[in-house]
Amino acid sequence: MGHDISGFNKAGEEIAYARFSMGNYNATILYNVLDANNYYAGVSGSGGSTTFSIQQIEKALNAYKQFCKKGDFSLVRREFFPWDQKQILDFIQNCLTTAKVEGSVRVYFG
Template sequence: MGHDISGYNKAGEEIAYARFSMGNYNAIILYSLLDSNNYYAGVSGSGGSSTFSRLQIEKALNDYNQLFNNNNSLSEKDCLPWDQKQILNFILNCLATAQKEESVKVYFG
């Protein structure tokens, strides 16, 4: 059991992935940043998915930066703790797709 959260472009290709064990509290942070707590099912995601606009992903990135007081350059992100880096990379990959396609689909498994 665990949380496997994936982002997909409009072609259905996986463009982002984050994995958290069932007891890892950092999973809740990603659900919260995406305003998707309703997909959190305790030991894993609910199996549902949602489509996010570019603005929603930008908000998630802004909230991430506020939560972690992150004003670091992208080159400094390599020094972040593993899960914090994983969350940031997930959001950034989703944002890159949403900027090109105006939205991104996220699956919460």
């Protein structure tokens, strides 16, 4: 069990990936900034997917930057955070790159 979150372009190719173990609550940071909490199923994702527009991914990136800037890490498992911080940022940026080219990106929450 765990959270395997993947971003896909319109051709169905994986363009972004983030992995969190089932005990790593830092996964909730990515769900929160994507405004995708309905896909969070505790120890894993729900198995659902949704499509995000450029604006939604830009909003997620801005929310993540604000989260990091404020330094409110009360929900963060500190031993994983440096790695998770990078994978969350990389995931959002890769999704944004694709969304800017194709107009949207599909994200699967497994």
